[in-house]
Amino acid sequence: MTSDAVRTAGLAAVLATLVLVSSVAAPLASARPAHEIPVTETERADLSQPAAAGWEDVPASDVALASAPSGVPNADDTTVETVHVQAARTDQRLFVRLEWDDATRDVSADDPRTFADAAAVQFPTNASARPPIAMGGPGNKVNVWFWSGATGSQELLAGGAGSTTAFQNPAIEANATHSGSGGNATWALVYSRPLNATGENRTALQTDGDLDVAFAVWNGSNGERAGQKAVSEWHYFPFGPGPQGPPYETLLWTVAGVAIVAVVGVTTFGIYRTREGN
Amino acid sequence: MSTDQQDDQGSEDSLVDVAEGIDHQVAMVMDLNKCIGCQTCTIACKSLWTEDGGSEYMYWNNVETKPGEGYPRGWEDSGGGWQSGEHSERQTGEIPDQEDYGRAWEFNHNEIMYEGSDEPLRPREGAEWGPNWDEDRGAGEYPNSYYFYLPRICNHCTHPSCVEACPRSALYKREEDGIVLVDQERCRGYRYCVEGCPYKKVYYNTVSKKSEKCIFCYPRLEGEGPDGETYAPACAEECPPQLRMVGFLDDEDGPIYKLVEEYEVALPLHPEFQTQPNVYYIPPFAPGQHTEDGETVDIDRIPRQYLRELFGDGVDEALDTIERERQRTRQGEDSELMDLLQDKNPAKQYRLGVFDDE
Ligand code: SF4
Ligand code: SF4
Numbered sequence: 001m002t003s004d005a006v007r008t009a010g011l012a013a014v015l016a017t018l019v020l021v022s023s024v025a026a027p028l029a030s031a032r033p034a035h036e037i038p039v040t041e042t043e044r045a046d047l048s049q050p051a052a053a054g055w056e057d058v059p060a061s062d063v064a065l066a067s068a069p070s071g072v073p074n075a076d077d078t079t080v081e082t083v084h085v086q087a088a089r090t091d092q093r094l095f096v097r098l099e100w101d102d103a104t105r106d107v108s109a110d111d112p113r114t115f116a117d118a119a120a121v122q123f124p125t126n127a128s129a130r131p132p133i134a135m136g137g138p139g140n141k142v143n144v145w146f147w148s149g150a151t152g153s154q155e156l157l158a159g160g161a162g163s164t165t166a167f168q169n170p171a172i173e174a175n176a177t178h179s180g181s182g183g184n185a186t187w188a189l190v191y192s193r194p195l196n197a198t199g200e201n202r203t204a205l206q207t208d209g210d211l212d213v214a215f216a217v218w219n220g221s222n223g224e225r226a227g228q229k230a231v232s233e234w235h236y237f238p239f240g241p242g243p244q245g246p247p248y249e250t251l252l253w254t255v256a257g258v259a260i261v262a263v264v265g266v267t268t269f270g271i272y273r274t275r276e277g278n
Numbered sequence: 279m280s281t282d283q284q285d286d287q288g289s290e291d292s293l294v295d296v297a298e299g300i301d302h303q304v305a306m307v308m309d310l311n312k313c314i315g316c317q318t319c320t321i322a323c324k325s326l327w328t329e330d331g332g333s334e335y336m337y338w339n340n341v342e343t344k345p346g347e348g349y350p351r352g353w354e355d356s357g358g359g360w361q362s363g364e365h366s367e368r369q370t371g372e373i374p375d376q377e378d379y380g381r382a383w384e385f386n387h388n389e390i391m392y393e394g395s396d397e398p399l400r401p402r403e404g405a406e407w408g409p410n411w412d413e414d415r416g417a418g419e420y421p422n423s424y425y426f427y428l429p430r431i432c433n434h435c436t437h438p439s440c441v442e443a444c445p446r447s448a449l450y451k452r453e454e455d456g457i458v459l460v461d462q463e464r465c466r467g468y469r470y471c472v473e474g475c476p477y478k479k480v481y482y483n484t485v486s487k488k489s490e491k492c493i494f495c496y497p498r499l500e501g502e503g504p505d506g507e508t509y510a511p512a513c514a515e516e517c518p519p520q521l522r523m524v525g526f527l528d529d530e531d532g533p534i535y536k537l538v539e540e541y542e543v544a545l546p547l548h549p550e551f552q553t554q555p556n557v558y559y560i561p562p563f564a565p566g567q568h569t570e571d572g573e574t575v576d577i578d579r580i581p582r583q584y585l586r587e588l589f590g591d592g593v594d595e596a597l598d599t600i601e602r603e604r605q606r607t608r609q610g611e612d613s614e615l616m617d618l619l620q621d622k623n624p625a626k627q628y629r630l631g632v633f634d635d636e
Contacts (some may be wrong), residue, residue: 072445072470073370109467110484113373151487162446164466226445226468 035235037061037213039087039094047088047095050177050188055097058086063215063232068134070161070227078230080217083119087237094195094205096121096145098215099188105178106220107149115220116150119189122214123203125157130212133234135161143203145191147174149220153191157201161227171197210236294528294539295554296456297436302633303456304494305527305534306514307544308429309560309619312521315413315427317341319513319522323431326512327493332485334382338492339513340409341429345417345584348428349409350374350478358439359476359551365437369551371473373482380408421572424579426562428588429522431513432479432492433546433555434458440491443474448489455526456556457494465489476551499630510628525629527556532629533618534558541615543596545589560619561585561593563600 032038038061044054063085067078079102086097098119106117124131125141135158136142144156144164153174155167176189195205205211215232218224296303323339342348350356351374358371383401390399416425434451438458441449448464449471451457460471460480465488471480472489480491495511497503509515514522525532527539537544537558544558564579585593603613621627 070445072468073473109487111376112379112469112472112482112484113375164446226466226470 035233036210036238037063037085037087037235039089039237039239042088042090044088045090045092047090047097048173048190048192049175050097050099050190052190054088055086058088058097060084060086060099061235063235065215065217065230065232068216068227068229068231070134070229072227074223075228077222078224078228079219079222080230083215083217083232085215085235089195092194093192095190095192096213097188097190098217099186100217101183101185102178102187102219103182103185104219104221105149105185105187107178109148109150109220115218115223115225116148117187117220118146118148118218118225119187120147120156120216121145121191122216124212125201125203127204127207127209127211130234132160133214133231135159135164138163141201143201145172145174145193147176147189147191149176155202167199167202169199171199171202205239208240211239212236293530294535295436296528297451299453300451300456301454301636302529303436303527303556304434304499305525305538305556305558306431306511307523307534307537307558307560309521310426310428310562311560312519313341313427313429314519315341315343316518317410318516318518319429322512322516323492326495328490330485332483333481333490335376335379336481336483336490337409338479338481338490339429339431341427342410343413343416343425344428344588345425346412346415349379349430351378351380351407351411353478354548356473356478357476358443358474358478359553360437360439361552363552365442365552368439368442368474369476371443371476373469373473374478377407379481380411383408418579421568421570422579424564426564426580428547428559429513430477430479430547431511431557432458432475432494433477433553433557434492434494435553435555437552437554438475439551439553440471440475440480443470444468445470449480452496455494455496455499457496458491459493459496460489460491462486462488476548476553477555508630510630514628520627523627526632529629529632532632533621533626534629536614536618541599541618542592543599543615545592545596547588549590549592559589560600561589561596563597 038059040058042054046052047054063083065080065083067076080100084099088095102117108114109116122142122144125143129140131137131140131142138159141157141159144158146154146156153172155170155172156164157167158164172191172193174189174191176187178185178187180186212234213236214234216229218229319339320337320341324337327338328336337349340349348354356372356374357369359369361367361369383405385399385401386397389395389397414425416423418424434457438451441451441458446464446466448461450459450461452459467487469482469489472482480489483490498509498511501508510524514524523533525534527534529535544560546555546558562580566574567577567579568574603615606613607616
């Protein structure tokens with residue numbers, strides 16, 4: 001081989017590698033749909049504390065919040081605009097971590113005028129149909145994981161605003177910490193639930209498809225409670241086997257990658273042959 | 279018990295405006311001319327219903343001095359109720375501050391009783407306001423100062439804005455008698471009822487984290503006590519001068535119907551809140567003003583305008599009617615109204631079983 005030929009072959013190999021890498025990476029990075037919240041598969045057994053080691057490896061999605069439409073007084077006066085959501089799954093449990101800015105830690109409701117900070121994660125009880133975003137509907141209920149700074153966690157069932165009832169045997173756990181101060185203060189909250197928890201009106205987490213999920217946050221010191229809350233649109237956890245993200249996209253990139261590699265390979269071989277023939 | 283249909287007919291026949299879907303409406307008339315401010319009613323209620331943790335600061339029945347700030351302080355200006363008699367738009371309201379209700383003070387009993395302290399008996403700390411802080415202060419200048427006592431419970435309103443304010447329908451008006459209750463299973467402590475009641479007669483329990491209110495002693499009405507007998511609410515039965523009548527507004531043979539609907543001398547408190555209360559008051563009389571030399575002159579001691587602010591414009595006619603009937607009895611004539619206002623017969627004062635056979 002001449003030195004020219006070696007250089008050409010090297011270039012081709014680099015090109016081929018680049019193409020291959022991009023075919024794998026692109027769907028994960030740039031093409032993730034806006035309402036998808038990735039769920040990281042992990043071996044770590046315990047992510048139940050907001051500061052547990054391992055959360056730094058789980059990607060966070062910024063979920064936008066806005067005042068929920070509601071008939072209660074001051075419904076459009078809410079303060080929290082974004083919640084950062086992370087989700088991780090072991091073969092036993094699903095962990096959902098929320099983090100949001102809140103300058104005050106409101107954990108008491110033991111005065112007539114005080115309200116506690118709170119948050120909620122909402123799933124359809126039946127993953128096959130997306131319920132109305134505002135607490136579901138009578139025929140299309142939602143399973144809510146609720147946490148309040150004053151009273152801890154509650155698992156709820158709702159079929160429309162005002163219909164919330166608590167599960168007698170909740171399957172969820174929640175741990176929260178408030179840290180920082182002033183403009184840098186945040187709540188971090190982790191909910192978790194065994195994947196195999198069953199029960200009437202309890203969302204099945206051992207599902208192969210996408211699972212709809214929505215979020216809500218209440219700022220207690222702003223008098224937020226009930227329908228006066230900051231809520232997200234429906235998002236989804238892409239549960240299911242194999243690589244994540246829409247598979248056809250990965251397939252297309254792979255086909256394109258293989259074709260480019262082949263073309264580069266054939267071209268290189270052609271040039272090499274031509275030079276050798278000289 | 280009757281069928282629903284008969285019940286419906288019962289309320290349709292009635293001349294009284296009871297709430298939609300309600301068979302009968304409990305009601306109370308309090309004669310303010312008889313109240314001595316002894317607080318026996320307050321204690322009867324408290325020892326029955328609000329002695330547990332989280333309810334220390336509550337007085338489902340309170341007796342306040344008028345003119346005065348009341349309990350909770352400034353409740354008359356705290357909003358709530360309806361914007362108009364159409365009952366379509368509610369008026370925004372505020373949750374009273376804990377300081378406006380007053381706290382359950384701790385006293386230095388221990389020091390005085392067991393440690394030989396010779397301090398006066400007094401709250402340990404921070405006693406700057408509480409129920410009846412301004413008791414007997416009233417208004418006016420000597421020798422024409424004036425005040426009267428105003429006992430208050432939930433009015434079990436015909437258009438209860440507390441019920442309407444709750445996004446969970448945790449408050450409701452009982453079908454059989456219109457008593458307004460908070461379903462403790464449904465309540466999630468949002469306190470929209472607390473701010474929505476213009477009389478501030480729903481209270482937030484700081485331990486159970488749910489709202490509570492006067493239940494018109496419904497277990498007593500239902501004969502749930504050890505002897506199985508029916509009793510009127512404790513605040514009424516325990517009142518030394520027996521100034522409260524208890525019955526149904528739509529019991530046309532009862533004294534409440536006569537006083538409210540026929541003679542129109544029993545008036546709701548602050549009718550402009552538009553909740554249509556079912557507790558009614560015989561407005562207070564006071565002797566005329568005195569001159570410096572102690573002569574009585576024909577000028578109202580309690581300014582009429584003040585009474586209109588409390589009981590609405592109907593107060594003029596009510597007071598005129600009572601004065602006219604008093605005059606009749608002075609002249610030896612019969613007056614059904616005066617008999618009703620003086621009647622001590624318990625069977626008439628408390629008429630609770632009248633619809634039991636329906
Ligand atoms: S007085 Fe207040 S609490 Fe009682 S029924 Fe009326 S609005 Fe409701
Ligand atoms: S018990 Fe009767 S007299 Fe005494 S404060 Fe109450 S209503 Fe007035």
